[in-house]
Amino acid sequence: DARVTQTPRHKVTEMGQEVTMRCQPILGHNTVFWYRQTMMQGLELLAYFRNRAPLDDSGMPKDRFSAEMPDATLATLKIQPSEPRDSAVYFCASTGGQGYNEQFFGPGTRLTVL
Amino acid sequence: GDSVTQMEGPVTLSEEAFLTINCTYTATGYPSLFWYVQYPGEGLQLLLKATKADDKGSNKGFEATYRKETTSFHLEKGSVQVSDSAVYFCALSENTGGFKTIFGAGTRLFVKA
Numbered sequence: 001d002a003r004v005t006q007t008p009r010h011k012v013t014e015m016g017q018e019v020t021m022r023c024q025p026i027l028g029h030n031t032v033f034w035y036r037q038t039m040m041q042g043l044e045l046l047a048y049f050r051n052r053a054p055l056d057d058s059g060m061p062k063d064r065f066s067a068e069m070p071d072a073t074l075a076t077l078k079i080q081p082s083e084p085r086d087s088a089v090y091f092c093a094s095t096g097g098q099g100y101n102e103q104f105f106g107p108g109t110r111l112t113v114l
Numbered sequence: 115g116d117s118v119t120q121m122e123g124p125v126t127l128s129e130e131a132f133l134t135i136n137c138t139y140t141a142t143g144y145p146s147l148f149w150y151v152q153y154p155g156e157g158l159q160l161l162l163k164a165t166k167a168d169d170k171g172s173n174k175g176f177e178a179t180y181r182k183e184t185t186s187f188h189l190e191k192g193s194v195q196v197s198d199s200a201v202y203f204c205a206l207s208e209n210t211g212g213f214k215t216i217f218g219a220g221t222r223l224f225v226k227a
Contacts, residue, residue, distance in 0.1 A: 004157075031213050042219045043158075043203070056214070091157050101146055101207040103215055105157030 002026045004106035006092050012112045018080040021109045023092030024073055032075045033103065034060075034067055035091040043091075049075065082113045116141045120204045120218035127194055128226050135189040135221050137178075137204035145206040147171075147180050147187040148215070152201045161189075161202070165209075199225045 005024045013019055025032045033048040047057035052069040060067065064086075066078045079086055089110050093103040120137040127133060139147065146165045150158040162171035167182035176191045187204060204218040 033215075043217050045214070048214065050213075093157070095213050101209070101213045101215065102148070102160050102163065103158075103213075105159065107155075107157050 002104075004092055004094050004104050006090075006106035006109050008109060009107060010110045010112075012114065013082055014114050015083055016081040017113075018078065019082050019086075019111060019113075021077045021090055021092075021111070023075040023077075023106055025075065025092070025094030026096070026104055027073070029094035029096045029104070030072075031095045032069060033093040033095075034075070034077050035093065036088045037091060037108070038088045046077070046090075079111075082111075084113045087111055087113050116145070116206060116208065116216045118204050118206055118216050118218035120202075120221055122219070123201075123222040124224055125221060126224045126226065129196055130193045131225075133189070133191040133194045133198075133223070135202055135204075135223070137187045137189065137218060139185050139187065139204075139206050141185075141206055141208065143208050145208045147178070148205040148207070149176070149178055149187070149189050150203040150205060150217070152203065152220070154200075158203060194223070194225045196225045196227050199223055 007022045031050050034046040036044045046060040047067040069075045089108045091108045092106045095103050117140045148163045149161040151161045152158045162173040164171040164180035170179045178189045201220045201222045203220045207215045
């Protein structure tokens with residue numbers, strides 16, 4: 001069945017390193033979201049795209065985070081340089097915009113920055 | 115702006131107990147309302163939804179009714195199981211084509227055998 005996939009599932013890196021997370025939305029979905037989840041802040045919306053164009057990235061720290069959709073089957077979230085406070089689970093979700101706006105979430109990337 | 119407020123957890127219940135998780139919302143328009151569930155180590159998944167006032171969403175024994183007059187969408191289940199232990203998120207999405215969803219803070223449920 002159709003699912004959102006994310007890679008890597010786990011990433012451990014050292015402070016200052018670049019981190020790239022990838023997401024493959026469900027085929028045919030035209031809206032992709034990036035979320036960050038931590039115990040302290042809960043679920044935060046970082047950015048989202050419609051038809052590969054960024055619609056809102058106000059939740060993302062601009063100095064170190066960047067999000068792109070090189071094509072309709074790939075979304076990327078990059079952190080450069082990474083910091084320990086970036087440690088979190090990052091989720092990608094997609095929706096096709098049909099019906100009632102249900103979002104389909106990927107399994108997440110658990111990032112640990114030492 | 116739009117917002118969702120849900121009861122703080124954790125909620126701890128014994129198996130077969132009755133569950134209520136309260137959720138209220140603030141919205142400028144007529145949103146769709148959702149409950150999502152997150153099991154350990156997984157992403158969120160849709161549990162149930164309601165798209166207009168007085169609609170009742172239901173799935174896996176859970177149900178919630180869209181109450182416009184009280185701006186509420188409380189989640190209920192008559193008899194919980196250990197397998198229901200998870201985090202539950204109430205959410206809304208305005209039906210304006212933007213598809214952005216506002217999530218509540220989540221309520222963790224523990225069910226004891």
